Amino acid sequence: MEKVLWWLIGGTRGGKNRLRIIRKVKEEPMNANQLSEELDLDYKTIRHHLDTLEENKIVTSIGDQYGKNYFPSDWMEDNIESLKKITEEADLND
Template identity: 55%
Template structure:
């Protein structure tokens, strides 16, 4: 799972938004529309990120119905420490980036 998290959070442009979605779902389960509103993102953008997170077993839908709530998976919970290490590293790298020399 750690490799998948590196890819999802640091290896693609959508990493910051995926991190925000994970943190929001850690607070409480929400549906895609609620996430879009809370994070001030387009609904389709949130759906795309949720699909990526589902494909990598980070997030799961509570049902297939419209308005389904999304939850963090048990597999993610078992790898939460890897998520925290990765996001800490990303944050450290971004704050230490002085730009071009």
């Protein structure tokens, strides 16, 4: 898990936005449109990051199309300390 998180969060240009998405859905499940508004990012950018995070089992979803809500996967919840460590090491704290 730590290698996947390093690649997705610490090792790519979009890592900071992916981290913001993970943090936001950890607070409250949201759909892509809500995330776009909350994080002030383009809807297509949010969709791209959500697809990547879901493909790598970092977030999971319930629902379909526009009603699809995202939240951290059980795998992510079990590895939240790894995310915190990577966030600190990659200097991504706000």
